[in-house]
Amino acid sequence: MKKVAIIDYGMGNIDSVGRAIEECGGQPILTDQLKDIAAATHLILPGVGSFCDGITNIKERHLDEILHEQVFQHQIPFLGICLGMQLLAEVGKEGDTTTGLGWIEGEVCRLEATVEDTRIPHIGWNEVLITRESPLFSHIPSGQDFYFVHSYHLRCRNVDNILAYTPYCGQFVSALNRDWIFGTQFHPEKSQKAGFQVLKNFLAL
């Protein structure tokens, strides 16, 4: 059984991620404790809310150091969801500029309205256009709809990190990857069958 540590840092709907992992055959534990995180076979950083609060909460709990060690030294597969993906960036430009975890080269910026897409936040189902083959999208066709709810996006500086785009406000990076680090701007835990497939693919890593 895959033991999935879902990082609890006081940011949002972690319970639904836990339930989805259960449904996908994993054993979730919601935690901010080193011993649980060290025992996990997979790590998920969920979260909704502000970049600044998110990174502050992570650092207060020393989760930045704990996660860094597990991911970079022990090569534990990692998935960041929504804010959990954005926090991987070097900086967040939400209000003041805040330093992120810095695992992915890039910055988090607000979506900018275009003539076609005027309403922000971007809320609802939109397609994910896969740009590079990845085990995360195994059995998922490019163009599949996933659920989004966000006002900010991660602008990747290294295009090799980009897994998928979504067309809204121009286009933004909706999935990224570096080694065994993955991130989705959409919410797989709220995207029904297609979302569960993403989580199952992650658990299979």
Added chain:
Amino acid sequence: MLKVRVMPTLLFKEMGLVKGIGFDSWRRVGSAMQAVKVYNMREVDELIFLDITATSKQQRPDFALVDDLADECFMPLTVGGGIRTLDDAQKLLRVGADKIAINTAAVEIPELITQISERFGAQCVVVSIDARCHPDGRYEVFTHSGTTATGREPVQLAQEAERRGAGEILLTSIDRDGTMTGYDLMLIRQVSDAVSIPVIASGGAGSYEHMAQALHEGNAAAVAAASIFHFTQQTPLEAKQYLHEQGFKVRL
């Protein structure tokens, strides 16, 4: 391209789901858990769950109930009713709500919009506005499940909500609620054109055509409906098939 959403609304009152007409004459329509399971199986776009007696009875949200429902709900869930504090919002998000709808509190303690938005992001704050049309054509916002007049105009309240950090407006016409005679297109258009956040049209859907009107003429980003799904054979999936045929982008 972003799809238009069709969202069933579940109204909760004293242990079960109800549906009324004009925010009155409530009929029981079954258990909340059963409805969530059915909608989950049918893969609807999103669900709205509103406890319509919590505020009037001065109760806090029923966190245990939302926890149970969210455990069966693998689609986005908006929860409203009785939310008065940041702590209420945090607890609801924690047990599995994705978005928090505030109605009475948006008028009485508007700073709560800002607090939730700053802490958890604009995307999870839905300001729910219930409005009636007066004989002179003027719209007025009502709170406490439509029982308390506020003297406020929906357009102005929606703009204030956006300014304070709301991510979405759920706009319900009390006059049309449960009548299945169509959305109040004038109301929806006025509010939708006045803000740049998405507006969910609610109140009055009786046919798929009504939904197309709310999206096209009302300029809504999504449509919510209850009676049509409780009391007729029409379904969210068929609604989207119809909308697709009419040229709207939907998720099928």
